[in-house]
Amino acid sequence: MSSWLNVSALLTDLYELTMSQVYVERDMLAPATFSLFVRKLPQNRSFLLAAGLWPLLEALQDFRFSEEDLAYLESLKLFKPTFLDYLKNFRFTGEVWALPEGTVFFENAPVVEITAPLPEAQIVETLVINILNIETAVATKAALCVIAADGRPCVDFGARRTQGLEASLHAARASYIAGFTATSNVLAGKLFGIPVTGTMAHSYVESFPNEEEAFLAFGRNFPENTVLLIDTYDPLRGAEKAIEVARRLSERGIRVRGVRLDSGNVIELAREVRRLLDKAGFPEIKIFVSGGLDEHKIAEIVSSRAPVDAFGIGTKMGVSADAPYLDLAYKLVEYDGKPRLKLSEGKVTYPGRKQVFRRFDPSGLFYEDELGLREENLIGNPLLKCFMRDGRLLMENPPLPEIRKKAAENLKSLPEDIRKGQRTPSTRISEKLRALYSETVERIRKVL
Amino acid sequence: MSSWLNVSALLTDLYELTMSQVYVERDMLAPATFSLFVRKLPQNRSFLLAAGLWPLLEALQDFRFSEEDLAYLESLKLFKPTFLDYLKNFRFTGEVWALPEGTVFFENAPVVEITAPLPEAQIVETLVINILNIETAVATKAALCVIAADGRPCVDFGARRTQGLEASLHAARASYIAGFTATSNVLAGKLFGIPVTGTMAHSYVESFPNEEEAFLAFGRNFPENTVLLIDTYDPLRGAEKAIEVARRLSERGIRVRGVRLDSGNVIELAREVRRLLDKAGFPEIKIFVSGGLDEHKIAEIVSSRAPVDAFGIGTKMGVSADAPYLDLAYKLVEYDGKPRLKLSEGKVTYPGRKQVFRRFDPSGLFYEDELGLREENLIGNPLLKCFMRDGRLLMENPPLPEIRKKAAENLKSLPEDIRKGQRTPSTRISEKLRALYSETVERIRKVL
Numbered sequence: 054m055s056s057w058l059n060v061s062a063l064l065t066d067l068y069e070l071t072m073s074q075v076y077v078e079r080d081m082l083a084p085a086t087f088s089l090f091v092r093k094l095p096q097n098r099s100f101l102l103a104a105g106l107w108p109l110l111e112a113l114q115d116f117r118f119s120e121e122d123l124a125y126l127e128s129l130k131l132f133k134p135t136f137l138d139y140l141k142n143f144r145f146t147g148e149v150w151a152l153p154e155g156t157v158f159f160e161n162a163p164v165v166e167i168t169a170p171l172p173e174a175q176i177v178e179t180l181v182i183n184i185l186n187i188e189t190a191v192a193t194k195a196a197l198c199v200i201a202a203d204g205r206p207c208v209d210f211g212a213r214r215t216q217g218l219e220a221s222l223h224a225a226r227a228s229y230i231a232g233f234t235a236t237s238n239v240l241a242g243k244l245f246g247i248p249v250t251g252t253m254a255h256s257y258v259e260s261f262p263n264e265e266e267a268f269l270a271f272g273r274n275f276p277e278n279t280v281l282l283i284d285t286y287d288p289l290r291g292a293e294k295a296i297e298v299a300r301r302l303s304e305r306g307i308r309v310r311g312v313r314l315d316s317g318n319v320i321e322l323a324r325e326v327r328r329l330l331d332k333a334g335f336p337e338i339k340i341f342v343s344g345g346l347d348e349h350k351i352a353e354i355v356s357s358r359a360p361v362d363a364f365g366i367g368t369k370m371g372v373s374a375d376a377p378y379l380d381l382a383y384k385l386v387e388y389d390g391k392p393r394l395k396l397s398e399g400k401v402t403y404p405g406r407k408q409v410f411r412r413f414d415p416s417g418l419f420y421e422d423e424l425g426l427r428e429e430n431l432i433g434n435p436l437l438k439c440f441m442r443d444g445r446l447l448m449e450n451p452p453l454p455e456i457r458k459k460a461a462e463n464l465k466s467l468p469e470d471i472r473k474g475q476r477t478p479s480t481r482i483s484e485k486l487r488a489l490y491s492e493t494v495e496r497i498r499k500v501l
Numbered sequence: 502m503s504s505w506l507n508v509s510a511l512l513t514d515l516y517e518l519t520m521s522q523v524y525v526e527r528d529m530l531a532p533a534t535f536s537l538f539v540r541k542l543p544q545n546r547s548f549l550l551a552a553g554l555w556p557l558l559e560a561l562q563d564f565r566f567s568e569e570d571l572a573y574l575e576s577l578k579l580f581k582p583t584f585l586d587y588l589k590n591f592r593f594t595g596e597v598w599a600l601p602e603g604t605v606f607f608e609n610a611p612v613v614e615i616t617a618p619l620p621e622a623q624i625v626e627t628l629v630i631n632i633l634n635i636e637t638a639v640a641t642k643a644a645l646c647v648i649a650a651d652g653r654p655c656v657d658f659g660a661r662r663t664q665g666l667e668a669s670l671h672a673a674r675a676s677y678i679a680g681f682t683a684t685s686n687v688l689a690g691k692l693f694g695i696p697v698t699g700t701m702a703h704s705y706v707e708s709f710p711n712e713e714e715a716f717l718a719f720g721r722n723f724p725e726n727t728v729l730l731i732d733t734y735d736p737l738r739g740a741e742k743a744i745e746v747a748r749r750l751s752e753r754g755i756r757v758r759g760v761r762l763d764s765g766n767v768i769e770l771a772r773e774v775r776r777l778l779d780k781a782g783f784p785e786i787k788i789f790v791s792g793g794l795d796e797h798k799i800a801e802i803v804s805s806r807a808p809v810d811a812f813g814i815g816t817k818m819g820v821s822a823d824a825p826y827l828d829l830a831y832k833l834v835e836y837d838g839k840p841r842l843k844l845s846e847g848k849v850t851y852p853g854r855k856q857v858f859r860r861f862d863p864s865g866l867f868y869e870d871e872l873g874l875r876e877e878n879l880i881g882n883p884l885l886k887c888f889m890r891d892g893r894l895l896m897e898n899p900p901l902p903e904i905r906k907k908a909a910e911n912l913k914s915l916p917e918d919i920r921k922g923q924r925t926p927s928t929r930i931s932e933k934l935r936a937l938y939s940e941t942v943e944r945i946r947k948v949l
Contacts, residue, residue, distance in 0.1 A: 059507040063688035064666050067657070068699030070687065075718045081708060125691040131723065171708060177703075182661040183669065190664075210514070213630040214826045216638075217671050218665035221631065221662070239518065240511035242574040251516030254626075256833035259841040260529060260619060262918070265947050271941050275579065278519070286844045286949055316845055368826050377825040378662045378816050387702035393707040396734045397764055457750045499712050501734055 057222065057244045058184075060112040062143070063122050063180040067377075070126070073172035074136040083389035085171040087404050089181055090164040090384070095376035099477040102196045102460060103152045103164050104227045105188030107450050110440055113145045113182055140173075147173055149441035152409070155230055155459035156436060157467060161424055162409045163437065164189065164381075171388060178383050183190060186381045187220060188227040194373040195224075195231035196347035196464055198366050200472055205357050206212060206363040208250055209236040210343060211371025224371040229453060230460050233366075237240045245453055250315045252280040252341065253367075268298040272307050279313040280341055283326070286315055292326045296333040311339035311362070320359040321342070327360040339363060347374065391491045403486055404493045409436040418468045425483035505670065506632075508560045510591070511570050513627040521620035522584040531837035532595075533619040533853045534854050536611040537629055538832070543824035547925040548915060550644045550908060551612050552675045553636030555898050558888055560628055561593045587620075593845035595621055597889035600857070603678055603908035604884060605915060608655045609872055609928045610857045611885065612637065612829075619836060621833075624756075626831050634829045635668060636675040642821040643672075644912055646814050647794035648920055651803050654811040656698055657684035658791060659819025672819040678904050680912070700728040700761045700813075701790065712739060716746040720755050728759040728789055731774070736765055746779040759787035759810070766783070766806040767792070777807040787811060795822065825882045839921055842940045851934055852941045857884040866916045873931035 064357035076082070094101060118126075126132055128138070142488040149227045151213045152158055163378025164185055167174050198207050209228045214222040227242030253271055261267035264285065282297065283291030292312060299309040312330070315324050319342045330338050341367030342354065354361050368374065384402045385393045394403030405426050410433030412420040425431050440447055470476040483491075566574075566588045574580055574588070588598060595617025605943055612633055615622050623656060646655050657676045660669040673689030683696040690697035701719055707810050709715035712733065720727045727745070731739030747757040760778070767790045775914065778786050790802065791813030802809050816822065822916060832850045833841045840852030853874050858881030862868045873879050918924040930938075 054846065060666065061688050063691055065668065065687055066660055066685040066699055067687050067690075067697045068685065068701055068705075071699060071719075072701055072705040075705075075722050076708070079718060085704075085708065085710070087704070122691070126687075129690075129697065131726065133722075138805045144875055175702075178667065179661045180666070182665065183686035184665055186662050187664045187668075212512070212514055212632050213627045213831075214829070215631065216635045216820065216825070217668040218506065218508065218628070218631055220635075220665040221512065235629070237514040237516065239513055239515050239574075242507050242515075242577075243511055245572070249515045249577065251519060253516055254623075256533075256535070256841075257520040259833050259843060260533065260836050268526060271519075274523050274526065276583075277520055278579065284845070286861075286945060290949060316848075365878055372664065372684055372820075372825040377664070377820040381662070383661075385707050386594055388708050393704075395707060397705045397732070400764075408710065413649055415701065491825075497734060501738060 054471070055372055058108055058112055058219065060115055061182065062116055062118045063125065066177060067086045068338050069176045069178055070166065071131065073175055074132055076172040076175070077136050077139045080134070082170040083173045084168050085385060086166060086168040086384050086387040087178070088184060088386045088407065089161045089381060090161055090367070091167040091379050091381055092400060093380060094477055095158055095238065095379065097375050097474065098192070098193060099471050100157045100159060101189055101379070102192040102231055103158055104154050104188055104192035104230050105185040105223070106151050106154045106165070106440070108404065109181060109184045109187070110149065110446060112184065113149070113177060113441065114444070116143070116145050116177065118143055120404055124251050144170065144444055145173055145177060146444040147421070147441070150437045150439050152436050153438060153459060154375055154457045159422055159478055159480050162422060163407050166406060166437065168406065180382050182383050187223045189375060190373040190379050191224045191371065192227035192231045194370050194376070195211045195228035195233055196460070198364070198370055199232035199350040200464065201351040201355060202364055205233070205355070205361065206234040208235050208365045209238065209364065210364055210367035212238045215337065217369040218396045221371065228370060230456050232457065232461055232464070253259065253282045255282065258282060258285040264294045265298055268295060269301065272298060272302040272309060276307040279307070279309050281309060282313045282315065284314055284316050288314060288322050289325060290331050296329060296335065299335055299338065302436070307379040307489050311341045311372065312366070313341040313343060315344040319361070320354055320357045321360050324358040325480040341365060343367070344396065355394040382393065390487055396498070398495060401490070403482065403490055405489050407486070410434065411436055416472065417466065419466050419471065421478060421481055423481040423483055424486060426485050426489065429483055429485055431483060504747040506556055506627065506667065507562055508563055509570065510564055510566045511573065513624060513701055517624045517626055519579065519823050521623050522580055524620040525584050525587045526581070526621070528694065529801055530618040530620065530843065532616050533622045533833060534614060534616040534835040535622050535626070535831050536834045536855065537613040537829060538609055538828055539827050540608060540848060541828060542608055542925055544829065545823050545922065546641055546923045547829070547919050548605045548607060548709045548929050549637055550642070550911070551604045551606055551637055552602050552640035553671070554599050554602045554613065554631040554677050555655065555890070556636070557629060557632045558597065558894060560632065561625060561889065562892070562894065564591070564593050564625065565809060566591055583602060592658070592892055593621055593625060594892040595889070596887065597808040598887050601886060601907060603904045605911040607926055607928050608871060609851065613883065616854065622867070630831050633828050635671045638821040638824060638827050639672045639819065640675035640826040642818050642824070642933055643676035643681055644777055644908070645876040646812070646818055647680035648912065649796040649803060650801040650812055654682040655680070656811065656813045657681050657686065657818070658813040658815035659672055659883065660686045663819040664782050664815040669819065673811065674901070676818060677901060680909055686938060695901070696895055701730045703730065703733045706730060712742045713746055716743060717749065719747060720750040720757060727755070727757050728761050729757060730761045730763065732762055732764050736762060737773060738768050740777050744777060746781065747783055747786065757786055759789045761791060761813070763792040764784055768805045771809050773805040784834050786856045789813060793817065840937055842945070844942065844945060849938070851930065851938055853934065853937055855885070858882065861914065865914065867914050869926060869929055871929040871931055874933050874937065877931055877933055880932060915949045
């Protein structure tokens with residue numbers, strides 16, 4: 054298997070297993086459908102960009118309890134031998150419908166719908182929510198950066214401050230899907246084939262007697278890949294030294310690709326540095342900016358028309374700092390042929406297996422989504438596809454650039470006001486689904 | 502090795518490797534000291550609780566480039582054969598000084614100081630920042646919850662919405678260190694020996710024809726561990742059904758441990774449910790509350806004197822939602838016997854190897870920290886200890902309950918205003934350190 058996640062079947066909440074023991078004991082093995090969706094978008098989001106499906110599908114395929122896992126569960130003195138036997142042979146045999154990665158979506162639309170024997174669908178809950186949550190949160194934040202950068206390349210610098218090492222891989226993958234062009238994360242490069250890139254650190258410059266020596270040594274070592282960090286001591290003097298070094302390197306046929314600014318008033322500095330570079334005859338040397346960037350700071354730089362050519366974006370994208378989690382819920386919507394739901398003040402869960410139908414206006418821009426039952430045949434493109442049946446993948450993992458292309462098309466299809474966060478579209482609910490909701494509520498109220 | 506992190510040496514930023522090629526080529530292998538510290542605490546934090554050191558130490562011990570890693574690096578056509586050879590034999594041979602896990606700390610205090618041959622200290626940068634960042638951020642958030650809960654047990658329910666699966670393990674570990682009593686994360690239970698616990702989900706209740714059947718089946722399966730979720734349809738009717746079931750189960754000698762409220766106005770509901778339980782003769786049945794909790798919501802519940810006995814705390818703790826990252830920097834402070842620093846507007850990095858001296862007032866409460874050079878002998882307890890020398894651990898990984906005890910003592914030693922976030926103490930800087938800073942700045946300015 055190609056899964057790069059170190060998935061353990063024990064990475065679940067204890068109650069998934071205790072509940073499942075009851076299901077197994079009582080032979081409650083009929084198909085259950087769980088729907089993963091966001092009831093309300095986070096405050097600063099007007100759309101979400103789906104990511105994380107393929108890592109999830111691979112994890113579902115690999116999902117096994119090892120002998121060691123079972124020994125630990127036995128040691129808890131909670132579980133019956135018959136249930137531990139059930140876990141020993143556990144395989145995920147269910148069906149997965151989902152929005153393809155790179156699809157833009159809104160409130161109430163299922164990102165994933167899983168139908169499987171009740172304990173199977175229950176036991177994978179923690180896994181399903183977790184993987185979709187991190188990748189979708191980060192892909193969305195990264196998409197906002199890409200939109201703000203307005204064509205300038207964005208590079209993932211998030212690895213050092215993502216929430217754990219594994220999260221850095223999710224972030225590299227999700228940001229690439231969202232339109233980033235490269236990552237500094239070497240392992241992500243190896244695993245996903247994302248272009249890897251980087252410049253140099255302040256510590257590098259500080260380790261040398263002076264900036265010139267540091268810059269020269271780097272240029273000689275990496276003649277094709279030299280971006281000089283010029284703000285270790287004084288950015289404008291750093292720029293002058295970079296120019297001096299660029300001259301000396303050019304005598305050896307080495308061309309400096311760029312300079313990086315990581316602090317200070319980058320708008321003013323970029324203008325000044327550009328002027329110096331141009332004056333010195335280096336109009337081709339790019340200016341790369343990093344340091345605490347997010348979509349707002351990028352938009353500010355872009356709208357200032359500062360001569361910034363590319364952005365290195367780290368922490369705030371990597372942890373989706375202003376919305377570090379989504380309110381993703383994995384809700385039972387059908388069991389044993391009957392629609393199910395939780396009654397809760399102010400929170401509506403629509404029962405049944407579903408489909409999302411997307412409509413476009415005549416110019417090809419997104420117009421609205423209608424949420425209906427899966428069997429309905431409403432106007433619009435049905436967005437949810439079946440990816441897995443009987444626990445088997447129905448297709449190959451698509452190459453990441455293909456997913457990235459889909460994301461770009463989806464983002465491009467958004468009207469300006471949604472792209473820029475000025476409007477969050479509501480999802481229309483089909484008549485049949487509203488009727489099913491009312492019927493189900495009534496049925497439940499009767500037995501209360 | 503006991504490391505539970507799936508560490509790959511490639512999980513690093515590309516520039517760590519490109520810079521190191523230059524170091525190796527130029528024989529810049531003298532010892533470098535890097536200091537990991539927070540320049541400024543996040544907005545909503547008045548202290549930080551150190552966590553993540555042991556996972557880091559184990560990862561440093563395991564740090565190797567595999568044949569596959571080297572083949573990938575070669576394929577990038579960036580690196581020279583001599584450098585790839587260097588990586589092939591790479592071991593971390595350095596020295597690690599650090600604050601023991603469970604130590605409270607403030608701005609400018611090094612959490613970790615690493616001294617190693619320059620490329621070694623550089624290559625591990627991403628790893629060092631990443632692990633300390635996530636565990637310290639979460640441990641601090643969890644500590645705030647524990648303080649707010651004022652003696653009531655707090656349980657980690659974070660697994661489903663942490664940023665990746667690995668992050669859920671960091672969160673379970675860090676929150677246990679901070680004083681949580683248990684986790685729902687089964688793998689964390691297995692790996693760290695943390696008690697595991699859980700209740701039941703709404704989906705469980707919905708899968709049965711009615712709540713009574715759901716409750717009864719659970720009680721019979723888990724006679725020692727039944728906490729009934731009562732708000733699937735209507736919390737007060739749910740409480741009545743729980744009472745009915747508790748009566749029937751008690752006839753079989755089974756005692757329901759508690760009920761859980763996961764939504765609604767939990768303060769009012771808890772009062773009402775307590776009244777119902779007491780009236781029915783079940784004063785021993787506990788009320789457990791969950792759902793969107795953080796330190797503020799917990800403080801509100803506690804100060805209302807609502808009869809809530811324990812808290813299940815998930816997402817907001819697990820991602821440290823209001824401060825999802827720390828501004829942890831890993832800065833070169835000495836190389837080849839010379840103090841180093843970056844000159845930057847408004848940002849001071851103190852050069853040299855350091856020690857933090859902690860002082861207490863006569864009542865035993867924290868009074869102040871003074872940051873000095875490691876060789877200084879200032880008044881107060883020196884906080885940084887040497888954990889690793891020549892790449893070898895100098896001691897055994899302490900049992901987690903011991904770290905947890907240290908954290909409890911540290912938190913208890915904080916004056917009320919710091920514990921409650923009303924004051925953030927500044928760290929005093931020793932005279933010698935200030936002098937060294939000025940000298941170093943002057944020395945650098947001369948060569949600029």
